[in-house]
Amino acid sequence: MTKGLPETLEFSQRPRRGILTPHIRMLYVYSFLVVAGFLFYLSQGFWTTYSTARLPPHATVSLARCRSLHAKPGPSRDFHKRSYSDRFVEGTKPTLIKNARIWTGDANGTEVVNADILLDKGIIKGIGRVGHAHLKMLRDDLVVLDAKNAWITPGIVDLHSHIGDSPLPDLNGAQDDNSLLGPIQPWLRALDGLNTHDDSYLLSIAGGVTTALVLPGSANAIGGQGFTVKLRSTPERSPSSMLLEPPYQINSSFLEEAERPRWRQMKHACGENPNGVYGYTRMDTVWAFRQAYNKAREIKDGQDQYCNDVLDGDWAKLTKEPFPEDLQWEAMVDILRGRVKVQVHCYEAVDLDDFVRLSQEFQFPVAAFHHAHEAYLVPDVLKKAYEHPPAVAMFAAVARYKREAYRGSVFAPRVLAQHGLPVVMKSDSSAAFHSRDLLFEAQQAHFYGLPENLAIAAVTSTPAEVMGMGHRVGYIKEGWDADLVIWDSHPLALGATPIQVFIDGIPQLSSPHVVEKPKAFQVSPKVPNFDKEAKDTVNYEGLPPLEPEEAAHDAVVFTGVKSVYARTNDSVDEVFLAEDANSYGIVVVEKGIMKCFGSSSQCGMDLSESSATIVDLNGGALSPGLVTYGAPIGLEEINEEPSTRDGAVPDPLYQPVPKIVGGDGALIRASDGLQFGGRDSLLAYRAGVTAGIVAPIHDLFFAGLSTTFSTAARNKLSEGAVIQDVNALHVSVRHFGSPSVSTQIGTLRHLLLHPDDSHAGKWFKNVAEGEETLVVEADSADVIATLVSLKKEVEKQYRSKVKLTISGGIEAYLLAKDLAHADVGVIQVPARPFPAVWEQRRISPGPPLTEQSSILTLLEHNVTVGVGITENWAAQNTRFDVGWIAIEAGGRLSKGQALALASTNLEKLLGGKVKAQSAHDLVATRGGELLDFESKVVAVISPRRGVVDLM
Numbered sequence: 001m002t003k004g005l006p007e008t009l010e011f012s013q014r015p016r017r018g019i020l021t022p023h024i025r026m027l028y029v030y031s032f033l034v035v036a037g038f039l040f041y042l043s044q045g046f047w048t049t050y051s052t053a054r055l056p057p058h059a060t061v062s063l064a065r066c067r068s069l070h071a072k073p074g075p076s077r078d079f080h081k082r083s084y085s086d087r088f089v090e091g092t093k094p095t096l097i098k099n100a101r102i103w104t105g106d107a108n109g110t111e112v113v114n115a116d117i118l119l120d121k122g123i124i125k126g127i128g129r130v131g132h133a134h135l136k137m138l139r140d141d142l143v144v145l146d147a148k149n150a151w152i153t154p155g156i157v158d159l160h161s162h163i164g165d166s167p168l169p170d171l172n173g174a175q176d177d178n179s180l181l182g183p184i185q186p187w188l189r190a191l192d193g194l195n196t197h198d199d200s201y202l203l204s205i206a207g208g209v210t211t212a213l214v215l216p217g218s219a220n221a222i223g224g225q226g227f228t229v230k231l232r233s234t235p236e237r238s239p240s241s242m243l244l245e246p247p248y249q250i251n252s253s254f255l256e257e258a259e260r261p262r263w264r265q266m267k268h269a270c271g272e273n274p275n276g277v278y279g280y281t282r283m284d285t286v287w288a289f290r291q292a293y294n295k296a297r298e299i300k301d302g303q304d305q306y307c308n309d310v311l312d313g314d315w316a317k318l319t320k321e322p323f324p325e326d327l328q329w330e331a332m333v334d335i336l337r338g339r340v341k342v343q344v345h346c347y348e349a350v351d352l353d354d355f356v357r358l359s360q361e362f363q364f365p366v367a368a369f370h371h372a373h374e375a376y377l378v379p380d381v382l383k384k385a386y387e388h389p390p391a392v393a394m395f396a397a398v399a400r401y402k403r404e405a406y407r408g409s410v411f412a413p414r415v416l417a418q419h420g421l422p423v424v425m426k427s428d429s430s431a432a433f434h435s436r437d438l439l440f441e442a443q444q445a446h447f448y449g450l451p452e453n454l455a456i457a458a459v460t461s462t463p464a465e466v467m468g469m470g471h472r473v474g475y476i477k478e479g480w481d482a483d484l485v486i487w488d489s490h491p492l493a494l495g496a497t498p499i500q501v502f503i504d505g506i507p508q509l510s511s512p513h514v515v516e517k518p519k520a521f522q523v524s525p526k527v528p529n530f531d532k533e534a535k536d537t538v539n540y541e542g543l544p545p546l547e548p549e550e551a552a553h554d555a556v557v558f559t560g561v562k563s564v565y566a567r568t569n570d571s572v573d574e575v576f577l578a579e580d581a582n583s584y585g586i587v588v589v590e591k592g593i594m595k596c597f598g599s600s601s602q603c604g605m606d607l608s609e610s611s612a613t614i615v616d617l618n619g620g621a622l623s624p625g626l627v628t629y630g631a632p633i634g635l636e637e638i639n640e641e642p643s644t645r646d647g648a649v650p651d652p653l654y655q656p657v658p659k660i661v662g663g664d665g666a667l668i669r670a671s672d673g674l675q676f677g678g679r680d681s682l683l684a685y686r687a688g689v690t691a692g693i694v695a696p697i698h699d700l701f702f703a704g705l706s707t708t709f710s711t712a713a714r715n716k717l718s719e720g721a722v723i724q725d726v727n728a729l730h731v732s733v734r735h736f737g738s739p740s741v742s743t744q745i746g747t748l749r750h751l752l753l754h755p756d757d758s759h760a761g762k763w764f765k766n767v768a769e770g771e772e773t774l775v776v777e778a779d780s781a782d783v784i785a786t787l788v789s790l791k792k793e794v795e796k797q798y799r800s801k802v803k804l805t806i807s808g809g810i811e812a813y814l815l816a817k818d819l820a821h822a823d824v825g826v827i828q829v830p831a832r833p834f835p836a837v838w839e840q841r842r843i844s845p846g847p848p849l850t851e852q853s854s855i856l857t858l859l860e861h862n863v864t865v866g867v868g869i870t871e872n873w874a875a876q877n878t879r880f881d882v883g884w885i886a887i888e889a890g891g892r893l894s895k896g897q898a899l900a901l902a903s904t905n906l907e908k909l910l911g912g913k914v915k916a917q918s919a920h921d922l923v924a925t926r927g928g929e930l931l932d933f934e935s936k937v938v939a940v941i942s943p944r945r946g947v948v949d950l951m
Ligand SMILES: *[C@@H]1O[C@H](CO)[C@@H](O)[C@H](O)[C@H]1NC(C)=O
Pocket: 106, 107, 108
C-alpha cells in the first residue's frame, strides 16, 4: 500500500467548492429554472397542462409513471451537500477523533492519511488537522478522542448476511429467511422477517461490522428482495428504522416517482440448494428463471408500449387503461429496468455460465455472484455478463462442504483480482457462520495473495459499491456516513479488534476492553509467496495434487532458524530463540529425527561439506505438529455427499441396534471408517496439522471410540497412518428434543454405575474405574454442571478418579473453578464461539465485549483446555485459531501454551497415549512462526515415518 497524502489540511483551509457570490448564484438558479421549465414543457407535450384538470385519477398516476420509466436509481445529485444524515439520531454529540491513521478507500484503497476526523450529524464532516485554535471554535459538547495513531477504516460492510432473518440463537419461531412455497418468489421481502432481537447484531458490531445486506436464504431460485441495514439498535426499535436508504416500495405498492428510485436487491440461487428443495435439476431451475424473466419481460414490454402510446398523445388509451402493472412481478420488471442489484448464490462453472447467458437473454446486469467457488476458474465467463462483469463475493477458506464447493480455493480472491474482477469477502451470517469475524476472511485472502488495498476494500468499499451504497458507506470521506472502526492493530494483522465502532456517529461499544498489541502488529503482515500454489490450483481446475514430497536425503538441515518449540512431557516450550538475524541457528534432522538444534558449531556441522538437503527457513521456526479435532475429518470428504462419508453410527437410545452388530452394547470404532488422502486432511497437513483425532460420526447421543490418524498418510496400511487405534469413549448430551437431556444423563449414569458385559459395558466400566477417558459433547453450563456431579457420584462408588473431558464446552467457562476442582478438561469447539443455539447462548466473546475469552478464563483457573473445529475445511486454520487466542491474551499466554491448545492438551484430553516425545511430528515454517500470518509451512519432520516431507 502506498502511504499516500501525508498532507494535513486545516478544516478552515480546505478549498471552497463554489466561487460564485450568493446573488450571482441566484441569478444562475433563476435562468436555469426558466430554461428547464421550457424544455420540460416541450418534452412532455400538452399533457402536462391538461392532466390535472381533465384526466381520471389513475391517468395522472399512469402519466407520472411513464415519465419516470427510465429513471435509474442512485443518490440525488446534491446528496453530498447534505448537512446531516437521514439516520442522524437527535442528541448524538459531535466527535473529533484525533491522530488517526486512516484507510480512506480512495485511490483503489491505496490512500492512507494521517489526520483527525470530525463526525457530526451522522456524517463525516471533515478529515484534516484541527489545531488548538479551531478546537475552541467547535461546539462545546464536542467529544474529543485521541486515536494515538491507531488504524481507522470505514465500518465493515457485509454483502451477504442473514442477520435478523435467521437470528441467533437459532430458535424455530424466528427462522424467516427461506420460504418453501415455490422456487420463484421475487415478491417476498427479507424486511418482513427481519427480527430486531438477534444476538448477532452486537457481536458483529464488536467485529467492526456496521452495514449488512440481508438476503433471503437460497432455498429458492428467486428467493425475494434483500435489504440493507445498519446493525446498531435504534430509538424506534423497529426493523424499518434499521434500513439504509430503503426503496420507496416498502411503503407503497408502486413507485410514484417523486424522487429518483433507490436501489433494490434481489436474491437468486442456482444449483444444489433450490434443486434439493424442489426436486429440480439444473435444467428445471434455469427454466424457472427463464419463465419468470419472460413473464417480467412481457409486463415490461406492455408498459413500454403503453407509455410510448400515451406519451405520444393516445388520449383514449390513457383514460381507459391504467399503466399495466402486477404487484407480484413489479420487482422483476425493475430488474429489467436496471434498478435492482441482482445478487446470485451460484457456485459452479455450469451455474455461472447458465446465469451469464440468462443475463444476456433478458438484458439485465448481475451485481454479484455469491459463494461462487468456481468463479476463479472461469473469469472470462463472468466478463461476458450483460453490461458489466459481476463482483464475486466469497468465503476465504470455507469450501468442500458440498460438491459445488469442492474446487473452492483460498487463492480464488487473488486470481479473480488479477483478472480485474471486483472481489468481496462475505459472511453468510446465520447459525452456520458468523459475521463477527468477517474481517478475518479478508485477512486470509490477503495471506494467500490478495493485495492489501483490495483485501481491505473487499470488506468495505467494494461491497458498498456492489450494493449501491458506495455514495455513503464503505469509505472515509467528507460527507459519507459516520461509520468507522478504530482498530487495536493493522486491520490485516491477525486478531485485529475494534477499540471503538461508530455507526451514524454513535459510539457502539459502551466500555470496550482493549488488549495491547505488539508493535509488529501495527503494520500489514509480510505474507508469504503462494504464486506457484495459486498457478497450480488454476492449472489443475481447483484440484492440484497436495501430497508432499519426501526429502531426497536422510539428513536434512534447516538453516536460518529463529526459534524452536518442542514438546516436553505434557507441555510445549520454546527451547531455542535467536536474538537477531545474525544468531539464527540450524536444526539437524536424521531419518525424521531431530538430532540437534542451535548454532552450526554447536551441532558440529559444516554445511559446505554436508550431503544433506538444506532448507533455509529465513527466520522461521520449528513447532510441534498440530492436531485437529471436532469435525469428522478423516471420515468424510464432502459433508453433504453420503457416498463420500463414513455415515452415522446407530444409537441404542433411539433405536435397537441389530444383533448382528452386537446389539445395544455394540461400540463402534472410528478407526474402522478412516479414509485417507482427503483434500481437507492434506490441506491441513500443509498448514502444520499433522494428526487428527476423530470420533465416529453420530447424530445423537451415542458415538463410540475415537482414533488418532496421520493427515498425510496415503492409506491405512502405510507407515504411521493410524497413530493410536483407540483414544476415548464419546457421547453427546444435547437438547435434541427427545429423549430429554435428563434421559440422556440417566442413561449415562446407568451405563457407568451398572455396566453390563457387552463391549460398551466394558468400556463404561473402564471409564468408571478411571482407566479410560470419557468425552462428553455438551455446551450448556447446566448440562456440564450435572456431568460434574455425575462424575463425583461415580468416583464415590468406584473410589476412582474419572477422566472426563467436555467437548463443545461453549458455556464451560461459567464453571471454570468447579471444573478445575473436579479435574475436568474442556475442548472448546469452535475456538471463536458464537451463540448458534440456545445451549450456547452464554458465550464469553472476549475483547472488546468482555475482558477475556472463555478459553482464557478456563486457562487462568488451571483447567486443561484444547480447541476444536466444527467443519473439515477449518482444520487448515488451526494455526490461526490458536495464534488468535495467543494474541488476544495480551501476553498472558505464552506461544508454547497456545501451541499446546492444539497439540499436547488436545491429546491428553482425548486419551492420547503416545508418550515418547521423539514420536511426534515437527513442523518447519519459513519467514516466521507457525501461529502468525508471515510464515508458510515448508516441511514436516516425521519420526514415525523416518522422513522429512517437503512442500
Ligand atoms: C484503480 O484501478 C483501476 C483498475 O486497475 C485503474 O484503472 C485506475 O486507474 C485505478 N485508480 C487509481 C486512482 O489508482
